[in-house]
Amino acid sequence: MASPSSDLDRERRKCTFNVAELTDIINGGREKTERRQYLESLVLNEPIFNYDDYYFLSREEKYSDAVKKTVRLVQVLKQHNIEDPEDYQTLLKYVLNLNLPIALHNSMFRPTIRDQGTDEQRKKWLPLANDYKIIGTYAQTELGHGTFIRGLETTSTYDPKREEFVLNTPTLTATKWWPGCLGKTSTHAVVMAQLYIKNQCYGIHSFIIQLRSLKDHSPMPGVTVGDIGNKVGLETNDNGFLAMDNVRIPRENMLMRHAQVYPDGTYRKPANSKLVYGTMVLLRATVVSESATNLSKAATIAIRYSCVRRQTEAKPGELEPQIIDYVTQQHKLVPQLATAYAFAWIARYMMSTYHALHADIESGHLGALQELHGISSGLKAFTAEMSVSGIEVCRRACGGHGFSAASGLVSMYKDRLPSCTYEGENTVLYLQTARFLLKCFRQPSITPSSMSYIQVKPLPGARWGVKSPEDLMKPILLVEAFEHRAQRTIKSAAQFLESQISQGLDTSEAMNRSGIEFVRCAKAHCYYFVTRNFFQSTALLKCSKEIKESLLTLGVVFALNGIADNSGEFLEDCFITGTQMEFVRERILYCYKQLRPNLVGLVDAFAFADQSLNSALGAYDGDVYNRLYNWAKRAPLNKTDVHSSYHKYLKPILKSKI
Ligand SMILES: CCCCCC(=O)SCCNC(=O)CCNC(=O)[C@H](O)C(C)(C)COP(=O)(O)OP(=O)(O)OC[C@H]1O[C@@H](n2cnc3c(N)ncnc32)[C@H](O)[C@@H]1OP(=O)(O)O
């Protein structure tokens, strides 16, 4: 058998481009790479951030270990004056390999205060939160409602005599359920509740509630709080429940940047009722980025392993091939790699669009709200869905060892799975994007320039301009196919809705009956958007010819697999012919061959530290078998040669007389 590490060495020598150059491109420039390396150096050298035996820990141990790591992380951040949220994101993405029990503090609690608090509220709460003197979460979802926010039952009733709000959980179903870091860690929460003043309900608003004593962490009077129990994954996170019984907070604890309650109980409504949903939009944009990162990690593990793993001699006596040389294996993994790259670029687009539109909103241009919501909802759902299914493809592609926790892919899959549910269930979000697409379809005036394609009506009888397999290397033709599909499915969803209404259904029933068409067009739009963005952005890069070629080929793989996997949608109006579909399949194989020498280089370029992959199969040196063996030897069951269950149970039957 060939040595696994020499297999990877050989792969690295075959690579046609400079991996460090591509790493800089992925990071967004040399300076960003250096910053990332600096941040890595602060954390990776600390034994406390070692994850070697993480997969052996129980749920409780995992939570406790995560708290320990979190506290040390906070100390490191303070010690080195690291305050930039981008640095924190970099650490989460590339260095740490766990969901922190303060995740919600940084991703939702602080941003909600920043975006929904007045200047005085920011001044009061943000220094405490930034300094981790308090730890907060975002408590919105209840036992009875997650999706339908307007249906939340928690109440916050204004008492003008004492200038206080009184928070209550009036029913079992009003109990807050799921918020991350709520069960055991957080001292405070932004709680979303129905605002009542003089018996009138004004809808959902945000309130800051103290959950636990800052002296001894015990629950505050009237607060019942705890962990919701074991889940599929996210074992380090104490997703929690919360019930409140006449919990009083000062009037100043309602976040009043957009809506205000004055001391006498006078209410001033926000300029737009959806401003209160702002933090969710930010998180949806972040999910796009996390989906990209995690799929990149999974592809790194599975591709390195597939270059090391050898199976089934082709001819007697010959060295068994590396499994990556089976085209079926390439057909599993290369599309995941291509998707990871396409997502890395759409994530960058999503974050910059978020910041630009958020700035517009802050300066009073509220029209940007629906654009941002329309774009971010679909992209969150699309990237989460493809990333999660891609991670599972990578896991299975590792065969038996993919089922071992040591692969790193099992926990990755389990921890990413809820990204399809949290921050807006995917179907629900696709439906929101579809609503926006249909609105743009009908009203050119509200259509953002990035979506102006919707205004171009697809010509009946339009045909794809591809004449040969070589034409499939032309981004313009690939983007055209996705654009056509998106235009056609949006138009068809609009027509379907109209047909339902013309049959006499009321709007909500007609919308419900059109749901499948809506989701179809939202997915088609997202595929188009991601493909177009990848080709447009990578075409502008100043880099070596070899890197450009590899990126172009990855883009072609992403696009062609999208066409092959959704072939019915391109064939049903004869836009693509059967012959062109044969070209597609042929070109996919061609691209795999082109990319084959560079596969390890393309995953090395993500530059994940071994610690952040925490995988016996995917480490940089490829020393898979030693890692698996040494890891298994450390398993708790192997602490003794004879297990205690032998003495308790096995021995009596083994010793009993037949
Ligand atoms: C690390 C993990 C952390 C995880 C943290 C969490 O999960 S925190 C919890 C996350 N929870 C969620 O994401 C809940 C998901 N649910 C929602 O966001 C929302 O309830 C919903 C979008 C589905 C529907 O909201 P509503 O019922 O208020 O809205 P409704 O259906 O009446 O739509 C009214 C109009 O508002 C628009 N609208 C809805 N949300 C909007 C938003 N954030 N920004 C701008 N506009 C928005 C709609 O497009 C629609 O426009 P038009 O009428 O013009 O078409």
Ligand SMILES: Cc1cc2nc3c(=O)[nH]c(=O)nc-3n(C[C@H](O)[C@H](O)[C@H](O)COP(=O)(O)OP(=O)(O)OC[C@H]3O[C@@H](n4cnc5c(N)ncnc54)[C@H](O)[C@@H]3O)c2cc1C
């Ligand atoms: C790991 C995890 C962490 C979370 N963290 C937090 C947190 O920190 N804070 C917080 O407040 N919440 C949190 N949540 C809650 C999360 O945001 C909700 O679970 C999510 O928004 C989905 O809502 P739901 O559970 O009500 O699902 P449901 O809406 O009940 O969905 C069930 C099914 O019904 C369908 N459905 C529902 N409504 C519609 C509709 N209008 N049209 C068509 N189909 C529909 C869905 O598509 C889905 O198939 C978390 C959840 C998880 C799993």
